[in-house]
Amino acid sequence: MNARRSYFIITCIAFGFAFLYIPILSMVVFSFNASKLVTVWDTANSPTLKWYGALLHNDEILDAAWISLKVAVINATGSVILGTLAGFGLARFARFRGRFTLNAMTTAPLVMPEVITGLSLLLLFVALEQTIGWPAGRGITTMTIGHMTFSMAYVTVVVQSRLATFDTSLEEAAMDLGARPLKVFFVITLPIIFPAILSGWLLAFTLSWDDLVISSFTSGPGSSTLPMVVFSKVRLGVSPEINVLATLTIAVVSLMIVGVSLWMARAGRLEKVAA
Amino acid sequence: MKTAHPLQKIGITGRGLVVVLPYLWLLLFFVVPFVIVLKISFSDIDLAIPPYKPLIEWVGKNSLAIKVDFNNYAFLFTDSLYISALLNSIKVAFISTLFCLAIGYPMAYGIARAQPSTRNVLLLLVILPFWTSLLLRVYAWIGLLKANGVINNVLLSLGLIHEPLTMLYTPFAMYVGIVYSYLPFMILPLYANLEKMDWQLLEAAEDLGCRPWQAFYKITLPLSRNGMLAGSMLVFIPAVGEFVIPALLGGPNALMIGRVLWDEFFSNRAWPVASAVAILLLIILVPFMMWYQSVQARESAGAR
Numbered sequence: 268m269n270a271r272r273s274y275f276i277i278t279c280i281a282f283g284f285a286f287l288y289i290p291i292l293s294m295v296v297f298s299f300n301a302s303k304l305v306t307v308w309d310t311a312n313s314p315t316l317k318w319y320g321a322l323l324h325n326d327e328i329l330d331a332a333w334i335s336l337k338v339a340v341i342n343a344t345g346s347v348i349l350g351t352l353a354g355f356g357l358a359r360f361a362r363f364r365g366r367f368t369l370n371a372m373t374t375a376p377l378v379m380p381e382v383i384t385g386l387s388l389l390l391l392f393v394a395l396e397q398t399i400g401w402p403a404g405r406g407i408t409t410m411t412i413g414h415m416t417f418s419m420a421y422v423t424v425v426v427q428s429r430l431a432t433f434d435t436s437l438e439e440a441a442m443d444l445g446a447r448p449l450k451v452f453f454v455i456t457l458p459i460i461f462p463a464i465l466s467g468w469l470l471a472f473t474l475s476w477d478d479l480v481i482s483s484f485t486s487g488p489g490s491s492t493l494p495m496v497v498f499s500k501v502r503l504g505v506s507p508e509i510n511v512l513a514t515l516t517i518a519v520v521s522l523m524i525v526g527v528s529l530w531m532a533r534a535g536r537l538e539k540v541a542a
Numbered sequence: 543m544k545t546a547h548p549l550q551k552i553g554i555t556g557r558g559l560v561v562v563l564p565y566l567w568l569l570l571f572f573v574v575p576f577v578i579v580l581k582i583s584f585s586d587i588d589l590a591i592p593p594y595k596p597l598i599e600w601v602g603k604n605s606l607a608i609k610v611d612f613n614n615y616a617f618l619f620t621d622s623l624y625i626s627a628l629l630n631s632i633k634v635a636f637i638s639t640l641f642c643l644a645i646g647y648p649m650a651y652g653i654a655r656a657q658p659s660t661r662n663v664l665l666l667l668v669i670l671p672f673w674t675s676l677l678l679r680v681y682a683w684i685g686l687l688k689a690n691g692v693i694n695n696v697l698l699s700l701g702l703i704h705e706p707l708t709m710l711y712t713p714f715a716m717y718v719g720i721v722y723s724y725l726p727f728m729i730l731p732l733y734a735n736l737e738k739m740d741w742q743l744l745e746a747a748e749d750l751g752c753r754p755w756q757a758f759y760k761i762t763l764p765l766s767r768n769g770m771l772a773g774s775m776l777v778f779i780p781a782v783g784e785f786v787i788p789a790l791l792g793g794p795n796a797l798m799i800g801r802v803l804w805d806e807f808f809s810n811r812a813w814p815v816a817s818a819v820a821i822l823l824l825i826i827l828v829p830f831m832m833w834y835q836s837v838q839a840r841e842s843a844g845a846r
Contacts, residue, residue, distance in 0.1 A: 280649050287667070304690065306688070376572060386816060412571060484807075498790075525666075
């Protein structure tokens with residue numbers, strides 16, 4: 268668009284992306300290094316898949332990954348339900364009692380330092396246990412509740428911003444033809460905002476899968492998540508298996524993001540063709 | 543609505559049913575917990591499970607005693623550890639925000655002005671690290687910065703240095719970690735703002751004889767104010783309470799308030815002190831959160 272594009276901007280972009288990607292690439296490269304020293308390349312025996320094999324036999328990491336997976340799936344599903352309701356309410360109902368509070372309560376978790384959210388949730392669970400006996404102890408349930416509380420705020424933002432750019436004439440047409448609001452939502456609104464809901468689900472899954480601080484506060488004995496195990500290992504220094512874990516994470520995330528964006532680009536084109 | 547549904551007569555509306563569930567959830571699991579933190583910040587520490595004394599207690603048969611203990615707060619102000627950790631956290635978060643802005647602005651600007659096809663790829667590249675575990679990305683810096691790490695190895699083999707630089711477990715490492723982790727949070731709102739910019743304004747200014755940097759300074763910069771503010775808040779507020787990055791990269795003397803809170807809670811089991819730290823931190827951050835919310839409201843109002 269701009270023939271005399273500034274070299275300054277191009278240099279900044281190049282340096283910015285180098286800054287963002289060199290650490291990630293270094294983990295990928297060193298996951299194939301045979302040396303236990305991780306960052307000192309062992310030319311004689313590398314590249315090797317030996318740490319990949321070691322990771323697959325590390326029960327501590329596999330158990331923790333299983334717990335993380337359970338929490339992340341329940342969290343993502345619950346957050347999508349709550350977040351879609353909140354996002355729909357905020358985007359469509361211009362005025363209702365509690366709108367201001369709901370808006371504040373869905374914005375604050377996005378920026379609230381995690382140590383505060385984690386501490387406050389734990390103290391709530393302890394107080395609830397003392398007064399009504401639930402939740403008995405802490406573990407997967409309490410962690411999932413904690414994760415849902417901040418994940419749903421992200422889903423709300425995603426759904427709300429999708430609905431803000433949504434052409435309401437389709438909904439109005441359906442209403443004029445006699446469809447009840449609930450039916451309009453499920454037949455018209457939901458299919459159209461489905462990509463936003465899907466990205467909300469994936470976002471909520473990732474937030475939960477990666478969370479360390481809130482999990483540490485709200486977990487109980489025997490329910491260490493993957494980030495908790497990784498954190499305790501990383502505090503002792505670098506470990507080749509963590510590089511493998513990082514590489515696998517990056518591979519899955521890249522595939523997923525590229526897949527979803529291709530799918531959405533296609534859906535977007537179809538939407539345009541239909542309109 | 544022509545006729546009121548029987549449910550509406552008793553105050554139950556479809557709208558109410560939509561928002562009641564998320565509303566109650568956030569009230570119970572986000573707002574009420576802060577009330578409990580406030581309560582516990584006024585309790586005495588106790589060697590029990592849970593490690594604090596009740597605020598309200600039956601004394602004897604018919605009297606209820608309320609004991610509000612300000613000691614935890616007094617303690618925060620007498621032991622210089624807490625105040626200096628708090629001031630240091632604000633300083634670190636502020637400087638990191640400036641660096642994110644300086645690195646993120648040209649990137650967001652460049653992405654917003656790129657061809658649509660390049661733009662989507664670049665955006666994807668900004669979002670991708672955001673989806674990869676923060677913990678793992680911070681961990682990557684340990685491998686880069688340590689004494690026999692990648693950066694030192696490269697500099698040594700190039701002959702630029704003769705002995706490894708000490709970078710890991712220094713304030714430098716902590717700043718790098720924070721700027722690195724929060725950069726996407728700066729770029730995305732800035733991009734969203736710049737993308738809506740009417741670039742013809744710049745062309746008009748240049749046609750009228752404005753130099754490009756002058757046009758940038760007089761038009762683009764003021765118009766992207768809300769984007770800069772939103773991005774800065776998204777970096778500054780969580781960075782003040784950051785725990786993972788100082789814990790992994792900052793070394794033992796990296797005094798950050800999030801870390802102090804964590805240690806009070808997990809190592810010292812001083813729940814009332816940890817609660818008082820949380821309340822103090824909240825008092826400082828809530829005005830910024832309200833500012834952020836009003837910036838967001840202005841942004842979405844401007845979009846319509």
